[in-house]
Amino acid sequence: MNAPTKPKTKRGKTRREQILRAAERVIGQRGFTDASIAEITREAGTALGTFYIYFSSKEEVFRELVAEMGHMTRAVLAEATTPADSRLQAEYLGLKAFLRFVADHPALYRIVEEARFVDPEAYKDYFTSFAEAYRRQLNRATQTETIRPGNAEVRAWALMGMAKTLGERYVLWGESDDLDQIADDAFDLIRHGLEP
Amino acid sequence: MNAPTKPKTKRGKTRREQILRAAERVIGQRGFTDASIAEITREAGTALGTFYIYFSSKEEVFRELVAEMGHMTRAVLAEATTPADSRLQAEYLGLKAFLRFVADHPALYRIVEEARFVDPEAYKDYFTSFAEAYRRQLNRATQTETIRPGNAEVRAWALMGMAKTLGERYVLWGESDDLDQIADDAFDLIRHGLEP
């Protein structure tokens, strides 16, 4: 229950990481409730009690995974959209990159969504900080008149919602072998929606 | 564990309904995991064991609530969009009605979203049947050339995702006293996105 301190030795860092990765797999696969510490440590190849050397509770690993996912998503999207020379192109590249990212990390993405119920605070942080950055981008584009004037915050949430749901439907539920086509079809809506 | 049969008497019907409504309140408030049968029956004003006369498990009431929500949502949206004389107007009326509905039934809406993790089957049914109807509407509008040609299925999911997320952000999280304004702002995106 007391907050464990960061590992001091090389062995410690390795173990902690093993457990974190195992937690990602197990919780991503089974969901928070059905995932047990026993299975996580079995998967990590350590004893049950070792878990509590590095994490104070099941909720805590979960929280860390959500935060980690926040950093990854922001990094991936920032990276993917840098080459864009217009807001609309950034939207296009961002949507594709997001869908690809979900496809590459389905477990992590499921965890983020489950956070809504397991750790609402972490969930809110994830999307709020994302939306904030998004809003800024859209505002800038509005001022440059690259896109039609409009409520940037509402747009940010609307566009995030679109991407989230498409990711869930076409990536997590499978049923689509051509993500780029999905992104193209959705982008048609976005482009006309934002264009001056 | 054995599937309870429908109640035969008037008293039975009443009790079952009391418990169902109590479950809606408690699960909607606390979430599936934290809601206990004890609290549900306390809230319903009956004994603990009575629950199992009408439902075989906690999952079962949950499933029934999700299904109920499916009917309600479809009914409300069908109702709200009938007066529309164009697809775009239907989109506008539908979005407003949806946000208002979420505002009126936050607990029920939370339950639907939690179904993704508690009862994926029910969750999938809810959105798939919704999307199917939506797709049909959009397709019809495409053929009538009321809206620009495009992939109706992808559009259906994209638009649902938008509405879902706006509902979560501006209705469930509060922070907006003017839902109609939100709907208007979002509709600007939708209108230009779909317009011929």
Added chain:
DNA sequence: TCAAAACATGAATTATGATTCATGTTTCAT
């Protein structure tokens, strides 16, 4: 009116799994 069918009760039973802890083992700075 009366016996069967329905329904109601809540204490007792179970199941599950998170968390702790007493007892080793390993690492590392000196």
Added chain:
DNA sequence: ATGAAACATGAATCATAATTCATGTTTTGA
């Protein structure tokens, strides 16, 4: 090389509820 700090172990402890069931009470149909 060595002792203190770190780390590892897994059986035992705890807590929490879901579910059952033996025992009443109420309703209903003939």
